[in-house]
Amino acid sequence: MRQVIVATITKYTEEIKKVVDQGVKARDARQVLETEQALLEIGRKLSGDLMGLILTEIVEDKSWQEPVAKLFKAGPKRLRDGGYKDVTIRTLGGTEVTLRTKYLAPKKYKHLGMKHRMRQRGREGTGVYPVLVSLGITHGCTPALLSEIPRQVVASSSVDEARENLDRLGVPMDIKTVWRIGQTFARDCMKLRDQRLASAGDGSGQGEMKDQRVVVCVDGGRVRTREPRCKGRIPEGKKRRRFNTPWREPKLLIIYRIDSEGKRDPSFAPIIDGTLGEADEVFVLVVGYLRLVGAKDASELIVLGDGARWIWVRLQTLIEGVGIDPKRVTAIVDFYHAVEHLQKIADLKTGWGEPQRKRWVTQQRALLRQGKISNVIASIKSLCQGRHAKPILTELNFFSKNISHMKYAWFKRRRLPIGSGAVESSIRRVVNLRMKGPCIFWLEENAEGFLHLRCLFKSGRWDDSFMQTLDFQAMRNAA
Secondary structure: OHHHHHHHHHHHHHHHHHHHHHHOOOOOHHHHHHHHHHHHHHHHHHHHHHHHHHHHHHHOOHHHHHHHHHHHHOOOOOEEEEEEEEEEEEOOOOOEEEEEEEEEEEOOOHHHOHHHHOOOOEOOEOOEOHHHHHOOOEOOEOHHHHHHHHHHHHHOOOHHHHHHHHHHOOOOOOHHHHHHHHHHHHHHHHHHHHHHHHOOOOOOOOOOOOOOEEEEEEEEOOEEEOEEOOOOOOOOOOOOOOEEOOEEOOEEEEEEEEOOOOOEOOOOOOEEEEEOOOHHHHHHHHHHHHHHOOHHHOOEEEEEEOOOHHHHOOHHHHHHHHOOOHHHEEEEEOHHHHHHHHHHHHHHOOOOOHHHHHHHHHHHHHHHHOOOHHHHHHHHHOOOOOOOHHHHHHHHHHHHHOHHHOOHHHHHHOOOOOOOHHHHHHHHHHHHOOOOOOOOOEOHHHHHHHHHHHHHHHHOOHHHHHHHHHHHHHHHHHO
């Protein structure tokens, strides 16, 4: 095998020399472009062929295959020896290699009768290739390719565009395979997430937040879902099933660290996640993540959000779930959402001209930033008259209920953030730029997993999560 590897490298070395000799004669942009593309293509093919040879040598090591197979057979699954089978594996370089490896089949049951003869799955499910699972090879893909496929799905504007990008990388696939692998990976990622959050323990976590200033923001976006109008077969005479497209609110969270000056700590990749579930479900995620990173030992926990009641009525539940001293928790209503409410009040005064509205909002905004919330409330009360008194009173209640969360001058002196721009930006990058748009409708079960993958991709935690998911898949298949 070593001789074959050396021969392969020699063959491609000769090809590289030919391209280089031709490239040095380039005298225009097209020739330079073609030279660079040719070198890139050779590198891709070389990596694919070498990876194929490496995998072949690994799998041919029977002294390693047998112990791995015994480990899987000793698990709770009732598996039997299914002999050796040929499996075609595809690499990130686009090369396909056929490996002959050990297969463990589900245990036979005589009482299954016709069901077994029809080759349907029994209660033990399908068989497993223990060596391939140990190497992280599933769906006929190497780990590098398995990571690239769902990554392209969440990074591209559509699944078809992801398929085109993979084709440009030299890995042609049909769109159904691309989507299936992406969805399977999303489900495994979510199962791993739920398992990790459930086992977060007493909140001591990994110690990442010990003596740190931690900020958590929560907010909601909008996506359109797809619900069939009727179940069963498509009505006679119709070509396709009609469906409803109700709006849903995906709720996102972001957790990050800030330094003593109130600036975001770049050494800690932010945690971004979300759900299409209710408010309680997103707060379960918030508490789980804060416990996982050990936020109860943080020097300060800052909770930021707009004035939505579903956030603030659960603040005490969050504090108790994390186990942090309430004295180290600071709750802040986003300053810029508060200014929007001031603008709504000014717009309700129909007798005012535009200059007067602008002047009033500017004055109240300055008072708000100076921490003079009582002056702002007194000014709003003076406007509660006339036919628009009731809607103005509603806006007044927003300020009255959040007085303790609007001490903006005090917050700024302590170098605390007063804007929830981090979560607003996350909603735009995670949801609006990919999951929301004309003619984009989601099945809820697909949207949930896709939202989680998109959060991992945009938070810079893709590679770490992928390796953890590979380990999770291996443990699940061995169990």
